[in-house]
Amino acid sequence: MAGMRLSKLFTRTRKEAPADETAKNAQLLIRAGYVNKEMAGVYAYLPLGLMVIEKIKQVVREEMNAIDGQELVMSSLQPKETWEITGRWDDKVVDVWFKSKLQDGTEVGLGWSHEEAIIQMLKQHLSSYKDLPINIYQFQTKLRNELRAKSGIMRGREFIMKDMYSCSLDERQHEKFYQATIDAYMRVYKRLGLGNDTYVTFASGGAFTQFSHEFQTICEAGEDTIYLHESKKLAINEEVLGDDSLAELGVERKDLVQMKAAEVGNIFNFGTHKSKQMDFTFTDQKGHQQFVYLGSYGIGISRLMGVIAEKFSDEKGLVWPEIIAPAKVYLASLSDSKEVLGAADELYALLTKNGIRVIYDDRDIRTGEKFADADLLGIPYRVVVSEKTMSSKRFELKKRTSDQTELLSQDSLLKTLI
RNA sequence: CGGGGAUUGGCGCAGUUGGUAGCGCGCGCGGCUGGGGGCCGCGAGGUCGUGGGUUCAAAUCCCGCAUCCCCGACCA
Numbered sequence: 001m002a003g004m005r006l007s008k009l010f011t012r013t014r015k016e017a018p019a020d021e022t023a024k025n026a027q028l029l030i031r032a033g034y035v036n037k038e039m040a041g042v043y044a045y046l047p048l049g050l051m052v053i054e055k056i057k058q059v060v061r062e063e064m065n066a067i068d069g070q071e072l073v074m075s076s077l078q079p080k081e082t083w084e085i086t087g088r089w090d091d092k093v094v095d096v097w098f099k100s101k102l103q104d105g106t107e108v109g110l111g112w113s114h115e116e117a118i119i120q121m122l123k124q125h126l127s128s129y130k131d132l133p134i135n136i137y138q139f140q141t142k143l144r145n146e147l148r149a150k151s152g153i154m155r156g157r158e159f160i161m162k163d164m165y166s167c168s169l170d171e172r173q174h175e176k177f178y179q180a181t182i183d184a185y186m187r188v189y190k191r192l193g194l195g196n197d198t199y200v201t202f203a204s205g206g207a208f209t210q211f212s213h214e215f216q217t218i219c220e221a222g223e224d225t226i227y228l229h230e231s232k233k234l235a236i237n238e239e240v241l242g243d244d245s246l247a248e249l250g251v252e253r254k255d256l257v258q259m260k261a262a263e264v265g266n267i268f269n270f271g272t273h274k275s276k277q278m279d280f281t282f283t284d285q286k287g288h289q290q291f292v293y294l295g296s297y298g299i300g301i302s303r304l305m306g307v308i309a310e311k312f313s314d315e316k317g318l319v320w321p322e323i324i325a326p327a328k329v330y331l332a333s334l335s336d337s338k339e340v341l342g343a344a345d346e347l348y349a350l351l352t353k354n355g356i357r358v359i360y361d362d363r364d365i366r367t368g369e370k371f372a373d374a375d376l377l378g379i380p381y382r383v384v385v386s387e388k389t390m391s392s393k394r395f396e397l398k399k400r401t402s403d404q405t406e407l408l409s410q411d412s413l414l415k416t417l418i
Numbered sequence: 419c420g421g422g423g424a425u426u427g428g429c430g431c432a433g434u435u436g437g438u439a440g441c442g443c444g445c446g447c448g449g450c451u452g453g454g455g456g457c458c459g460c461g462a463g464g465u466c467g468u469g470g471g472u473u474c475a476a477a478u479c480c481c482g483c484a485u486c487c488c489c490g491a492c493c494a
Binding site: 012013014015016017018019020021022023037039040095096113115144146147148150155204212223266268296298332334335336365366367368369370371372373375384386387388396 | 419424425429430431443444451452453454455456485486487488490491492493494
């Protein structure tokens with residue numbers, strides 16, 4: 001869909017933020033009608049919000065495809081047996097499980113992660129060194145029974161995540177891909193406008209490696225505390241900050257700056273640990289069975305939307321980066337006269353035909369309301385058609401980030417927007 | 419899970435020493451307006467989160483529970 005008429009959009013904006021949200025991202029997203037709160041930590045994505053989600057996904061998808069990722073979708077219902085293999089069915093080991101039962105009593109889990117499930121699936125398809133390397137990813141709703149949800153859509157019990165898994169022949173092949181993923185992730189954050197504020201961060205690596213890598217975006221509403229090394233463009237998560245890790249990374253404490261940050265990505269090297277647990281092997285050139293080298297890579301899609309809402313907003317509302325805004329242009333007609341409406345309709349059709357996504361405010365409401373909504377929704381460009389602009393046969397253009405307006409002919413407007 | 423706060427029309431809120439609810443926004447109708455959420459009139463909409471208790475009488479006092487928010491703990 002290239003555009004939409006606000007007169008037909010069922011959602012609407014609010015002047016006041018809901019009392020039960022203090023997180024800025026939730027306040028703005030609810031006021032603008034992007035999301036609807038269902039319960040603590042659970043949000044529905046309404047038409048405009050879904051557009052933002054889909055645009056973020058598209059950026060991620062392009063970068064994952066660029067490193068040969070293959071997209072798929074796993075299931076939310078998962079068999080207990082799969083998780084018993086690694087001991088992670090146990091509530092004492094994984095405390096965020098939502099579990100249920102089929103009518104015949106069979107126990108099932110609701111996917112809080114898809115690691116074990118993906119490996120089970122892959123075992124049906126991979127068997128030879130000729131099949132490797134491979135990496136696969138999905139966009140999935142993860143369900144986690146968190147003790148406490150917080151910060152609006154930044155930490156929920158149900159959230160959208162891109163998770164990717166790499167299978168390699170050996171450590172060298174794995175390392176190569178791992179590094180390529182770090183680069184791809186940084187391209188994602190850069191394209192989303194977070195490049196300058198996002199740091200590769202050394203964090204707890206679990207049992208398999210000394211560190212895992214997190215991608216942390218500087219954000220007051222974030223849950224993590226990181227220590228930045230500006231000149232080296234790296235950071236250390238508070239959880240692993242210590243003399244040993246400082247020495248390992250070759251940095252000194254005095255060069256680090258403490259910051260609040262939100263984890264927008266996390267990647268892990270599993271080595272062969274998990275493939276050994278799950279007996280995930282391939283046949284090498286000599287006909288011997290070898291364990292697959294595994295990596296796991298996540299990006300929090302809905303959390304990214306929250307972080308961006310937190311960082312890109314002002315007193316009037318959201319200010320989406322163009323690449324993920326639900327539309328590029330907010331087109332407002334300021335009169336219900338035939339002439340103005342006709343011209344606006346025409347411009348809407350023209351922009352849309354030229355591939356520009358437009359939110360067309362064709363409602364019969366006052367000017368102030370239209371402008372307030374244009375600002376609240378955070379659409380990058382606002383175009384006005386009114387008696388005034390028509391008298392000079394021009395259109396008014398204003399950027400969301402600027403107070404200046406300019407009058408442009410149809411041609412130059414089109415040139416500016418394309 | 420520990421601590422703190424909250425719950426009254428769709429949303430934001432007020433409601434005094436207990437006497438069966440009111441304002442703003444929004445919504446519907448009519449009119450005036452028409453470049454930053456405008457104005458006037460009329461109207462619809464609430465078993466005051468829930469279950470008990472005290473009382474002649476409870477939104478209001480007491481007890482339990484639920485939900486939501488915040489801090490902490492937790493967090494592949």
